[in-house]
Amino acid sequence: MYAAIVLPAFNEEDSIGPLLREIRETIKGLPVREVVLxxxxxxxxxxxxxxxAWGDDPSLRIIRHGRRQGQSRALLTGIRAASQDLIVTLDADGQNDPADIATLISSYAARxxxxxxxxxxxxxxxxQDTLVKRVSSRIANRIRASLLDDNVRDTGCSLKLFRRQDFLDLPFFDHIHRFIPTMMKASGVAVVLVDVGHRPRKAGTSKYGFWDRLWVGIYDLVGVRWLLKRQIANVELETVQ
Structure with a gap:
């Protein structure tokens, strides 16, 4: 199976060039056939x-939203457009290390x-984040873990590999990018967690503040918890019948 890299980006003009050059070197020898920005x-x-940065190589495809629609919608657009069975996602700010793509692929292949x-x-x-980002993420992750019990320590890490169809089968909602492992686990997809690196942001600015990471995330938890309970109830009903 071959993979496509899906890369959502918003106002990353200073980061995107160096990142794409890194990705281009990193994927040599890997089963990656396209990058969808x-x-x-x-x-x-x-x-x-x-x-x-990429040149005229057709393996890079660029899709543009006419207005900002958010990371989850950008992911959905890219995954729908991808032509490969496997999807690799990462952030466009350069903090995810493209070298870890090989780790994700080898972990998938081994299982x-x-x-x-x-x-x-x-x-x-x-x-390698600011104190505000680390604290708000730590609080949100602890609350999420206590409510969802999904054993995912770092749900905010964008470095992921999964089957395209498994994502498209999920019920889509805004901010689903924060809960992809949780939602997939509930739908019967095996979750494999691997340690990856993290780098300081060298250019541009973060698109999320304290309230985005904490209160919005907690608000989403209520909806996700409700959705998961409905999914479990449906499975139990089908089993009884």
């Missing part, structure tokens, strides 16, 4: 700098004989 309504030169319905999710080690 979703420009989520950027007001800067993100798309132009991506083209300049594929057991099941192809699998998500390999990265867990960031020694996070």
């Amino acid at each position: 979703v420009d989520d309504g950027s007001s800067d030169s993100t798309a132009a700098n991506a083209i300049a 594929q004989h057991r099941t192809s319905r699998m998500i390999v999710a990265g867990q960031r080690m020694r996070r």
